[in-house]
Amino acid sequence: MAAKKIKDSIYWVGAVDWDRVLFDELVSLPEGTSYNAYIVFGSEKTALIDTVEPFKKEELFRNLKELKVEKIDYIVSNHAEQDHSGAIPEVLKAFPEAKVITNKKCKEMLKDLLDLKEEVFEVIEEGQELSLGDKTLQFFMAPWVHWPETMFTWIKEDKVLFTCDFLGSHIATSELFDTTDENRAKVYLETKRYYAEIMMPFRNFIKKHLQLIDKLKPEIIAPSHGVVIKDVEFMTGAYKRWVSDKVKPMVVIPFVSMHESTRHMVEFLTEELSKNGVIVRPYNLIKADVGNITMDLVDAAAVVIASPTVLAGAHPEVISFAYLMNGLRPKTKIVSVIGSYGWNGKVMVKHIQETLKNLKAKWIEPLLVKGLPKEADYERLSKFAEELSKAVKEVSET
Numbered sequence: 001m002a003a004k005k006i007k008d009s010i011y012w013v014g015a016v017d018w019d020r021v022l023f024d025e026l027v028s029l030p031e032g033t034s035y036n037a038y039i040v041f042g043s044e045k046t047a048l049i050d051t052v053e054p055f056k057k058e059e060l061f062r063n064l065k066e067l068k069v070e071k072i073d074y075i076v077s078n079h080a081e082q083d084h085s086g087a088i089p090e091v092l093k094a095f096p097e098a099k100v101i102t103n104k105k106c107k108e109m110l111k112d113l114l115d116l117k118e119e120v121f122e123v124i125e126e127g128q129e130l131s132l133g134d135k136t137l138q139f140f141m142a143p144w145v146h147w148p149e150t151m152f153t154w155i156k157e158d159k160v161l162f163t164c165d166f167l168g169s170h171i172a173t174s175e176l177f178d179t180t181d182e183n184r185a186k187v188y189l190e191t192k193r194y195y196a197e198i199m200m201p202f203r204n205f206i207k208k209h210l211q212l213i214d215k216l217k218p219e220i221i222a223p224s225h226g227v228v229i230k231d232v233e234f235m236t237g238a239y240k241r242w243v244s245d246k247v248k249p250m251v252v253i254p255f256v257s258m259h260e261s262t263r264h265m266v267e268f269l270t271e272e273l274s275k276n277g278v279i280v281r282p283y284n285l286i287k288a289d290v291g292n293i294t295m296d297l298v299d300a301a302a303v304v305i306a307s308p309t310v311l312a313g314a315h316p317e318v319i320s321f322a323y324l325m326n327g328l329r330p331k332t333k334i335v336s337v338i339g340s341y342g343w344n345g346k347v348m349v350k351h352i353q354e355t356l357k358n359l360k361a362k363w364i365e366p367l368l369v370k371g372l373p374k375e376a377d378y379e380r381l382s383k384f385a386e387e388l389s390k391a392v393k394e395v396s397e398t
Contacts, residue, residue, distance in 0.1 A: 003063040004176045006220060006228060007158050009041040009135070013048075013063035015056035018172045027197050028291050031190055032172025035083055036224045038162060039069060040155065042132020047074040047101075049153055049162050050224055051087035060087055061094065071095065074122075074130065076137065077102040078164035079150045080109035084224050089114055101130065103141060105149035129156075140212060142166060144205040146198050152209075154216060161218040166209060167235055169194045169226030178227045178235070187227055189295075191235065194225070195242055196294035200328045203243040210236055210243070247301040247333055249396040250279040251388065254293060255306035256286060256315040261340035261372050266306050268378055269338065272385035278392055285317045293321070294328060301392045302334035303361075305352055309341035313351035322355040329358050333395040336388065337366040338381075345370070364388060 004012040014036040020029050035052035037060055046069065052060045072095040077085050088110070092098060099122040102110065107121045124130065130137040138154045145166040153162040169190040178187045199206060213236055221229040229235050251273055257263035266282050273280045281296050297303070303325070307318040314322070335356065337349050345368035353363070367384050369377045
């Protein structure tokens with residue numbers, strides 16, 4: 001993709017990855033992604049803000065050439081992860097006079113990850129300013145969105161805030177901004193997916209960073225993935241809802257069924273909860289996109305994990321999901337387990353509960369069925385649904 005103008009003397013010079021389908025060997029990318037780098041031309045100095053994945057370096061250099069960049073004085077590294085920092089060594093080869101501007105923690109990580117030498121760095125502190133002549137860069141520490149060394153870069157005169165991963169989205173698109181009717185819904189959805197899969201564990205830190213954004217009042221937010229954000233109030237407003245303690249009257253049911261017994265339980269529970277006015281989202285973990293489940297975890301009041309008993313515990317796919325959920329630490333208020341067993345179901349419940357040890361949620365008594373559910377089991381499930389529906393409505397946003 002060609003370089004694109006954001007404001008006078010500020011350009012996007014990154015790379016679009018149309019074909020990437022998996023990130024960190026974990027996160028699915030249904031819309032591809034981009035690696036956003038930005039060039040800022042001051043009257044005296046030039047700064048490159050972040051770079052790209054190393055295998056996309058040719059696109060970065062092609063954009064710099066298109067803009068006739070002959071000198072880079074500063075390479076600002078907001079975050080050490082290689083999809084943003086990985087091309088720094090190549091940029092330094094092309095512009096050996098450049099200094100890498102970053103904070104102390106990020107410097108040490110860059111030295112480890114990229115084998116950069118001490119002399120290429122210039123370390124900055126919280127709130128420090130760096131003059132480019134008619135433009136001033138100011139730096140704010142923003143730890144845990146989503147690594148401990150992350151920072152924001154702010155151009156005071158233009159009111160543009162570069163937030164690296166924060167407020168980003170995995171989208172491959174030819175559009176620079178979030179303002180067209182064609183991309184608005186997609187941007188919202190993929191920003192929520194990005195929050196759910198990457199940022200959700202850090203929601204208490206995010207609240208503080210949103211306060212900084214409210215104070216700065218940027219006109220444009222330029223993240224390191226996805227589109228550049230002009231509708232700042234809309235996107236920060238969405239983030240404020242996601243990081244709040246409010247939940248919706250929704251029950252997510254991730255499940256695996258080996259011989260249909262657990263599936264029968266899930267289908268019956270889904271119908272009963274729906275009758276009680278609760279939103280229900282069942283997901284077959286063998287087939288479902290985990291990103292879609294995590295997006296629902298952003299809002300769900302309750303999660304009921306459904307599993308058969310196998311190998312003296314829960315199904316491996318269920319434990320894999322429980323491990324992920326434990327790491328994401330959603331604001332879910334209520335958790336429970338249902339499932340079937342052949343001779344000992346308690347081990348399955350214990351397996352799931354131990355895996356979800358980080359979750360701060362109320363546990364409703366699990367409901368287990370021996371073999372295929374019978375009429376009495378469905379009666380128990382109906383009462384379980386009533387109890388769960390009541391509890392969900394009590395904790396949910398009205």
